[in-house]
Amino acid sequence: MSAMPHLAISNRLRSTPFTSRVQQHGVKAFTVYNHMLLPTEFESVEADYWHLCEHVQVWDVGVERQVDIKGPDAQRLVQWMTPRDISKVVVGRCVYTPLVDEHGYLINDPVALKLADDHWWLSVADSDVLLWAKGLATAGKLDVTVHEPDVWPLAVQGPKADDLMARVFGDEVKDIRFFRFRSMPFEGHSMNVARSGWSKQGGFEIYVDDASVGMKLYDALFSEGEDLNVRPGCPNLIERMESGLLSFGNDMTMRHTVLESGLDSFFDLDVDTDSLSISALRQQKAAGLDRRIRGLVLSAPAGAKPVAIDPINSFVLNKDGQPIGRLGTQAWSPRYRHQLVTVMMESEFFDGSESIEIQLLDGTSESALIMSIPFDFAAAGIT
Amino acid sequence: MSAMPHLAISNRLRSTPFTSRVQQHGVKAFTVYNHMLLPTEFESVEADYWHLCEHVQVWDVGVERQVDIKGPDAQRLVQWMTPRDISKVVVGRCVYTPLVDEHGYLINDPVALKLADDHWWLSVADSDVLLWAKGLATAGKLDVTVHEPDVWPLAVQGPKADDLMARVFGDEVKDIRFFRFRSMPFEGHSMNVARSGWSKQGGFEIYVDDASVGMKLYDALFSEGEDLNVRPGCPNLIERMESGLLSFGNDMTMRHTVLESGLDSFFDLDVDTDSLSISALRQQKAAGLDRRIRGLVLSAPAGAKPVAIDPINSFVLNKDGQPIGRLGTQAWSPRYRHQLVTVMMESEFFDGSESIEIQLLDGTSESALIMSIPFDFAAAGIT
Numbered sequence: 113m114s115a116m117p118h119l120a121i122s123n124r125l126r127s128t129p130f131t132s133r134v135q136q137h138g139v140k141a142f143t144v145y146n147h148m149l150l151p152t153e154f155e156s157v158e159a160d161y162w163h164l165c166e167h168v169q170v171w172d173v174g175v176e177r178q179v180d181i182k183g184p185d186a187q188r189l190v191q192w193m194t195p196r197d198i199s200k201v202v203v204g205r206c207v208y209t210p211l212v213d214e215h216g217y218l219i220n221d222p223v224a225l226k227l228a229d230d231h232w233w234l235s236v237a238d239s240d241v242l243l244w245a246k247g248l249a250t251a252g253k254l255d256v257t258v259h260e261p262d263v264w265p266l267a268v269q270g271p272k273a274d275d276l277m278a279r280v281f282g283d284e285v286k287d288i289r290f291f292r293f294r295s296m297p298f299e300g301h302s303m304n305v306a307r308s309g310w311s312k313q314g315g316f317e318i319y320v321d322d323a324s325v326g327m328k329l330y331d332a333l334f335s336e337g338e339d340l341n342v343r344p345g346c347p348n349l350i351e352r353m354e355s356g357l358l359s360f361g362n363d364m365t366m367r368h369t370v371l372e373s374g375l376d377s378f379f380d381l382d383v384d385t386d387s388l389s390i391s392a393l394r395q396q397k398a399a400g401l402d403r404r405i406r407g408l409v410l411s412a413p414a415g416a417k418p419v420a421i422d423p424i425n426s427f428v429l430n431k432d433g434q435p436i437g438r439l440g441t442q443a444w445s446p447r448y449r450h451q452l453v454t455v456m457m458e459s460e461f462f463d464g465s466e467s468i469e470i471q472l473l474d475g476t477s478e479s480a481l482i483m484s485i486p487f488d489f490a491a492a493g494i495t
Numbered sequence: 496m497s498a499m500p501h502l503a504i505s506n507r508l509r510s511t512p513f514t515s516r517v518q519q520h521g522v523k524a525f526t527v528y529n530h531m532l533l534p535t536e537f538e539s540v541e542a543d544y545w546h547l548c549e550h551v552q553v554w555d556v557g558v559e560r561q562v563d564i565k566g567p568d569a570q571r572l573v574q575w576m577t578p579r580d581i582s583k584v585v586v587g588r589c590v591y592t593p594l595v596d597e598h599g600y601l602i603n604d605p606v607a608l609k610l611a612d613d614h615w616w617l618s619v620a621d622s623d624v625l626l627w628a629k630g631l632a633t634a635g636k637l638d639v640t641v642h643e644p645d646v647w648p649l650a651v652q653g654p655k656a657d658d659l660m661a662r663v664f665g666d667e668v669k670d671i672r673f674f675r676f677r678s679m680p681f682e683g684h685s686m687n688v689a690r691s692g693w694s695k696q697g698g699f700e701i702y703v704d705d706a707s708v709g710m711k712l713y714d715a716l717f718s719e720g721e722d723l724n725v726r727p728g729c730p731n732l733i734e735r736m737e738s739g740l741l742s743f744g745n746d747m748t749m750r751h752t753v754l755e756s757g758l759d760s761f762f763d764l765d766v767d768t769d770s771l772s773i774s775a776l777r778q779q780k781a782a783g784l785d786r787r788i789r790g791l792v793l794s795a796p797a798g799a800k801p802v803a804i805d806p807i808n809s810f811v812l813n814k815d816g817q818p819i820g821r822l823g824t825q826a827w828s829p830r831y832r833h834q835l836v837t838v839m840m841e842s843e844f845f846d847g848s849e850s851i852e853i854q855l856l857d858g859t860s861e862s863a864l865i866m867s868i869p870f871d872f873a874a875a876g877i878t
Contacts, residue, residue: 118524119502120535123823124621124744125526141501143508144527147621147744152503192634214633219626238507238530240623242749243602247630250597250771251575254634260749361507361530366625366643388633440506 116141125149128174128264129323130330137344145175145238151346158446160343161350164313168272169345170333173310173317174264179222179234179241181249183256186230188386189249193219195370195387196379201226206291206306208378209234211241212389216369216396219244221360223308225293225319233319235265237360264326266318268333272340273315279336280329281305285316293319298332301325310347312355353443353452356407356486363440363454364405371396372456374405374485402459405440407487408470409494410451411479428455428470436461436470448494452487453480499524508532511557511647512706513713520727528558528621534729541829543726544733547696551655552728553716556693556700557647562605562617562624564632566639569613571769572632576602578753578770579762584609589674589689591761592617594624595772599752599779602627604743606691608676608702616702618648620743647709649701651716655723656698662719663712664688668699676702681715684708693730695738736826736835739790739869746823746837747788754779755839757788757868785842789820790870791853792877793834794862811838811853811863819844819853831877835870836863 119125119142126148140153151172154160163169181189191198194209201207203226211219211234220241222234234241245258268277277285281296285305288294293306296318304319320326334342358364364373371393381394408428427435437457444451461468461482470480481492489495502508502525509531523536534555537543546552564572574581577592584590586609594602594617603624605617617624628641651660660668664679668688671677676689679701687702703709717725741747747756754776764777791811810818820840827834844851844865853863864875872878 116501116503117518117522118499120524120526121500122526122742122745124742135500139500141503143503143505213629240626243623243627244630246596247627247632248634249630251631251633251635251637359505359507362505 119144128172129320129326130172130174130264130266133327133330134172134344139344146177146236146240148175148177150175151344152349153346154344157349160345161348161446163341163343164270164311164345164348164351166271167341167343168268168270168276168315168337169343170330170337171267171269171309171345171347172264173267173347174320175238176235176265176317177242178261178263178319179236179245180231180259180261181234181245181256182231183254184230185249185254185256186232189245189252189254189256189258190224190232190234191386192248192252192388193245194224194379195381195385195389195393197383197385198224198226199385203228204292204294206293206308208291210370210373210375210378211244212370212387212393214388214392216371216389216392217366218360218364218368218370218373218375219366221358221375223291225304225306227304233263235317239360239366261321262323263319263321264323266320266326266330266333267309267315268318269309269311269315269345270313272337272342273313276333276337276340276342277305277316280332288316298329299325310357311351312357313351349441349443350445353441353454354445354447354487358405358454358485359441364456368405368456369393369396369401371401372404400459403437403456404459405485406437406455406457406461407483407485408453408455408480409448409483409487409492410453411481428453428457430468430470448489450494454485457482502527511555512703512709513555513557513647513649516710516713517555517727522727529560529619529623531558531560533558534727535732536729537727540732543728544731544829546724546726547653547694547728547731547734549654550724550726551651551653551659551698551720552726553713553720554650554652554692554728554730555647556650556730557703558621559618559648559700560625561644561646561702562619562628563614563642563644564617564628564639565614566637567613568632568637568639569615572628572635572637572639572641573607573615573617574769575631575635575771576628577607577762578764578768578772578776580766580768581607581609582768586611587675587677589676589691593753593756593758593761594627595753595770595776597771597775599754599772599775600749601743601747601751601753601756601758602749604741604758606674608687608689610687616646618700618702622743622749644704645706646702646704647706649703649709649713649716650692650698651701652692652694652698652728653696655720655725656696659716659720659723659725660688660699663715671699681712682708693740694734695740696734732824732826733828736824736837737828737830737870741788741837741868742824747839751788751839752776752779752784754784755787783842786820786839787842788823788868789838789840789844790866790868791836791838791863792831792866792870792875793836794864811836811840813851813853831872833877837868840865
């Protein structure tokens with residue numbers, strides 16, 4: 113697969129209110145996510161990475177569609193969908209909630225926002241959670257409405273995000289704690305602002321629910337941030353791999369269970385909930401797993417060469433040429449000078465930070481270290 | 496929106512078994528459809544169009560994902576989802592089945608294949624019908640399994656499709672009637688072959704369920720069809736607009752009802768079924784519609800200039816500058832020398848093939864004829 117084919121635009125690939133600005137800012141490529149355009153690169157993935165780690169960026173993440181669940185049974189429906197116990201979540205909290213079917217397979221991994229006791233937003237990754245939630249609500253005869261509101265998140269990410277946000281929203285925005293949100297006024301309009309975002313560089317997500325106010329906000333973030341070296345950005349492949357942020361659809365899919373996806377640290381199966389998946393997951397945990405997500409750190413800089421992407425055949429092979437895992441994502445880390453790879457790996461290779469020899473699809477082989485995710489570079493002596 | 500930004504490739508945008516062949520054949524652009532790569536252009540959209548109308552093409556439409564529904568309640572679940580009465584559908588039939596939620600809004604518009612009394616495939620357009628069907632089945636406690644099998648359709652389309660298919664599958668393939676399918680052997684492997692496809696040029700869809708046999712089949716279609724001038728192709732924007740084939744996501748979306756989308760000719764609301772939508776649709780039909788899909792034929796060749804795509808503002812305006820409809824798809828027809836547009840149009844403009852003056856977003860205005868879809872060019876005196 114060549115790295116950059118052309119994308120044919122049609123109305124089906126929805127723009128966000130900010131797409132025209134993103135293009136004025138010189139976006140180099142898009143991906144498609146929830147039937148919508150998501151920028152992937154401005155200057156270059158590596159230049160965007162260094163800038164994100166040092167300054168502040170504004171990201172058009174309108175693709176993070178909200179599934180709005182409201183009504184007396186709203187909390188019940190959310191609990192059906194996730195093995196995480198949400199009974200004690202308070203209004204104003206963001207909660208990472210893997211969504212799981214009754215057999216334990218992943219549906220999505222949104223951040224859930226509790227807006228009121230009877231009102232939730234699921235800020236979803238790339239699958240139509242709207243349909244899953246509607247299907248459950250309809251056939252389950254739940255007293256809820258489920259719809260996709262006109263909300264297009266903007267993320268402000270990077271070490272200078274607090275400074276920039278305070279200039280636009282006032283110092284009060286700095287008081288928002290991690291994974292909390294509150295309603296903040298801008299130009300006479302209030303919108304939810306959370307301390308969250310898909311990087312480990314710090315920052316906020318603004319849930320823009322009015323396109324014209326959103327455009328003023330977008331422009332204000334750039335005009336107020338000029339001396340902070342603000343730039344347009346987007347979820348960054350290198351940063352998210354170094355930080356161990358998993359991508360639904362890339363690292364784990366609907367064909368993997370939530371346990372195989374290594375997300376069990378986010379819930380406790382000993383807690384009784386009405387989750388649809390709880391009994392299947394308890395059985396799977398007791399039986400043990402055949403595969404589980406792992407990270408690989410390839411030793412040699414030569415490993416930076418991309419492996420051909422082919423979902424039928426993109427396996428990592430052991431030194432005997434036997435497939436031991438399916439490749440998820442790969443990225444060259446310019447900070448650590450190693451190639452980072454996620455793999456859904458067979459159980460016999462789970463443990464040990466032993467080094468193995470793997471074959472790449474181009475016939476060459478590389479020595480690789482098997483690690484948990486997030487990568488603990490220091491423990492592996494990588495600095 | 497510039498016509499051709501770059502598409503950033505990741506594992507999340509799934510390839511089909513034929514993606515590598517499509518690239519060898521010089522694909523110019525992809526779109527993303529059901530989280531998968533769909534070619535959109537080879538030589539050029541117009542050159543591909545003329546070739547499709549005169550010869551035969553092989554299309555990689557692996558994006559037509561199958562939702563496999565099997566079990567004692569399979570037919571019940573399919574009937575829940577569609578207002579079309581499927582009680583009399585026989586095994587071996589393909590049925591166009593708009594899927595509709597309990598309020599009458601579209602979920603998708605697949606072709607359904609009845610494989611057995613307890614076994615259906617839904618060959619879906621661009622939304623995760625898998626999740627809608629699973630949600631209904633799970634909460635409705637239906638006795639079915641719902642999953643996405645490893646099936647990647649290949650379409651063979653064009654006036655020479657019968658000849659080419661007969662060379663590969665034998666003359667028996669010519670006996671398959673329109674919207675019927677049967678299991679056909681190739682290289683010792685059987686797969687479902689239907690007389691269907693998303694063009695009006697005739698042809699077949701082959702439901703490839705084995706990647707390696709599929710590759711042999713793909714190559715055989717090209718080697719056997721050399722003197723028929725076989726070429727790679729894909730759903731063609733011009734051909735499908737001239738033929739009045741609607742595209743879910745472009746012309747109608749989840750925010751439109753099935754009646755607004757003009758699909759009521761495919762079902763009879765007077766027939767009692769267990770469809771979730773039947774009472775809502777009966778009420779909506781009785782109350783009348785505020786909007787409905789219509790075609791516009793722009794009079795002047797100048798109308799061939801693309802209108803900026805912007806889902807927030809892509810309205811067609813009347814001569815007073817008031818929005819009267821939301822733009823769906825537009826294509827320049829080289830055969831009829833007119834620009835064809837689909838619009839979700841306000842009710843006062845439904846009727847009459849009257850000509851109106853519309854403003855385009857660039858400030859110019861064009862005279863346009865309002866028509867039903869499919870366009871009846873002859874009745875409008877367009878030849």
